[in-house]
Amino acid sequence: MKKIFNEKNFAIFIIVSMVAFPLLEIIGMFFGKKFFLQEEFLSLVGIIGIILTVLGIIYRFIRKDEKRFVLSDIFIITSIIFCIISIVFSRLPAFSLRGIKGYSETPLQVLGYFTLFFSGTCVLSEKYRKWILNTFLVLGIIEAIVAFMQNFSMWPVTSVYDPSWHTKDHLAFGLTQHCNFFAPIAIIFTALFSMKFIYGKSKKEQFICLFGAIVSCLSTFFTYTRIGWVGIFAVLFGIILLETLIYFVKKDKESFKQKAANTLVIAISFIICFLVVGNISGQIKKDVEQSKKEITSNNVENFGTGRGFIWKSGITALKKYPFTGVGFDFYNYSYLVANGKFHNQNKGHNEYLHTFVTQGIFSGINYLLFASYCCFFALKKILKGDSEFAKSNITKFFLIALFAYFVQALFNSSVTNVAVYKWILMGLVLPRVEQDNLQEYLDSIKNFSKKDIRFGKKK
Numbered sequence: 455m456k457k458i459f460n461e462k463n464f465a466i467f468i469i470v471s472m473v474a475f476p477l478l479e480i481i482g483m484f485f486g487k488k489f490f491l492q493e494e495f496l497s498l499v500g501i502i503g504i505i506l507t508v509l510g511i512i513y514r515f516i517r518k519d520e521k522r523f524v525l526s527d528i529f530i531i532t533s534i535i536f537c538i539i540s541i542v543f544s545r546l547p548a549f550s551l552r553g554i555k556g557y558s559e560t561p562l563q564v565l566g567y568f569t570l571f572f573s574g575t576c577v578l579s580e581k582y583r584k585w586i587l588n589t590f591l592v593l594g595i596i597e598a599i600v601a602f603m604q605n606f607s608m609w610p611v612t613s614v615y616d617p618s619w620h621t622k623d624h625l626a627f628g629l630t631q632h633c634n635f636f637a638p639i640a641i642i643f644t645a646l647f648s649m650k651f652i653y654g655k656s657k658k659e660q661f662i663c664l665f666g667a668i669v670s671c672l673s674t675f676f677t678y679t680r681i682g683w684v685g686i687f688a689v690l691f692g693i694i695l696l697e698t699l700i701y702f703v704k705k706d707k708e709s710f711k712q713k714a715a716n717t718l719v720i721a722i723s724f725i726i727c728f729l730v731v732g733n734i735s736g737q738i739k740k741d742v743e744q745s746k747k748e749i750t751s752n753n754v755e756n757f758g759t760g761r762g763f764i765w766k767s768g769i770t771a772l773k774k775y776p777f778t779g780v781g782f783d784f785y786n787y788s789y790l791v792a793n794g795k796f797h798n799q800n801k802g803h804n805e806y807l808h809t810f811v812t813q814g815i816f817s818g819i820n821y822l823l824f825a826s827y828c829c830f831f832a833l834k835k836i837l838k839g840d841s842e843f844a845k846s847n848i849t850k851f852f853l854i855a856l857f858a859y860f861v862q863a864l865f866n867s868s869v870t871n872v873a874v875y876k877w878i879l880m881g882l883v884l885p886r887v888e889q890d891n892l893q894e895y896l897d898s899i900k901n902f903s904k905k906d907i908r909f910g911k912k913k
Contacts, residue, residue: 458506459513464573465582468878469589471499471570475871476593476629488555488614488631492871496566503569524889526575529824530568536817537564537782544781551782554800558783563870567877574881583848583882587646590855590875594643594670601626601636601673624735626676630871633677638862639872640677641685642879644670645855648689652716653847660716664723671724675731680741680758681862686724688861692854693717696833703837758865761803767792768802768811779814801867808867825860825880829853832883843888852882 457463474495482490541561544550553560559567577583603609604626613620615632628636647666654660674682694717701710732738748757755763771780771788780787788811789797802808810818832853835844843849856879868876 461577461579461582464576465585468570468573468586471874472589475874479629479871483611486614489870493563496870497562499569500562500565503565521893522886522891523893524886524891526884526889532820536813536820537561540779540782540813543778544784545787546781546784550784553783557800559868559870567873570874571877571881574878575884575886577882578843578885578887580846587848587851590646591666594647595666597628598669598673601628601676605676623678625678626673633679634681634866635869635872637674637677637679637681637685638859638866639875640670640674641858641862642855642875644674644686645689645858646851648720649851649854651720652713667720668723668727671727672731675727678737681866684865685858685862688858689854690721692857696850696854699837764799764803765807768807772811777814779812781812783812785812803867804865805863805868828880828883829857835888841888843885852879855879856883
């Protein structure tokens with residue numbers, strides 16, 4: 455069993471999964487295939503996860519070393535329970551199980567997410583975490599090159615979603631299906647390159663990483679989405695907040711000054727990228743005017759390029775089905791509840807609201823707590839600095855990338871070929887051996903349940 459359950463195999467499994475999605479996308483986009491074999495691959499990962507779980511349970515009972523049951527296990531178990539409940543009580547269970555080809559996240563795909571998350575929690579070695587980080591960075595450069603070619607009309611094919619719009623406005627969609635899909639993954643790459651520049655140990659390394667941060671930032675802005683603005687701001691805010699907290703705890707002025715100077719370089723670079731891309735394309739003026747109209751408009755449904763309508767419909771449906779939601783990944787039904795009409799949009803354009811509406815308030819709260827736990831756990835460890843994981847710069851890199859993703863998710867949707875990276879990052883900031891072992895509490899509950907219940911003293 456140890457030949458299967460080891461850090462190296464988990465790291466390789468994660469890297470193969472990371473590379474598979476853009477590789478399959480390259481093949482599929484030239485044939486006009488939406489999410490070519492990507493959903494099937496993620497479902498296969500989910501099946502592997504089921505097999506690994508069964509083997510893990512068997513291994514757990516036969517091995518004699520320390521058993522671990524951690525808080526992230528509870529979040530995964532409760533997530534699965536809420537998914538099952540939302541499928542059972544779905545307005546259309548068959549839809550929740552099958553979904554819409556190329557846009558839905560089926561139960562098997564979600565199990566794929568959980569499998570990659572669990573794999574991430576099993577990778578603690580700095581060596582293997584560097585493997586994964588370097589895979590992110592290589593993919594970031596490749597995706598940025600593709601985005602540049604798309605922006606300058608040099609890419610041979612257009613997006614399978616909204617093709618005329620992407621072609622007309624030169625929207626970058628990288629090796630995903632849509633500019634809205636590409637924005638969050640470009641934000642992740644930008645965050646990782648930025649942090650590696652700030653913590654660079656040599657001028658050569660810093661130069662390469664600054665270049666990577668700039669091209670990744672440009673590729674984000676080439677999506678011409680306001681989600682890109684939000685994500686880049688989140689990267690800068692996250693870095694400033696993290697470094698400020700580290701300074702207040704460790705009081706290292708020299709280190710803080712160096713990191714602050716590097717952060718300033720990143721901030722100036724991003725502002726220049728924003729102004730150059732925004733002014734040349736006219737996107738700044740366009741988006742500012744659009745934002746003004748949305749803010750001053752009395753019609754909340756127009757907010758966020760129609761997101762107001764989507765959110766309002768979802769909230770209305772949630773009020774009617776608060777505990778089970780309308781059905782697992784079945785956001786479409788909320789429009790029928792709210793307006794009595796079908797609307798061809800199955801995503802909530804807010805990951806958190808989407809979970810609330812489709813799976814109910816308990817599942818929504820569970821996901822919010824899960825996301826918060828990922829960030830606060832890693833932050834607490836970094837500030838405490840009581841282990842190699844806590845002292846590792848890579849932990850900081852992954853935390854900022856995950857934080858930026860979570861912020862942009864307030865206005866964006868979870869899709870197959872992007873969400874996998876989020877779940878991998880979530881696992882990487884929550885190593886199992888770093889979390890408190892809850893096994894002793896489980897053993898106490900088991901022992902207590904075996905005792906006879908006495909309601910009074912014997913006479």
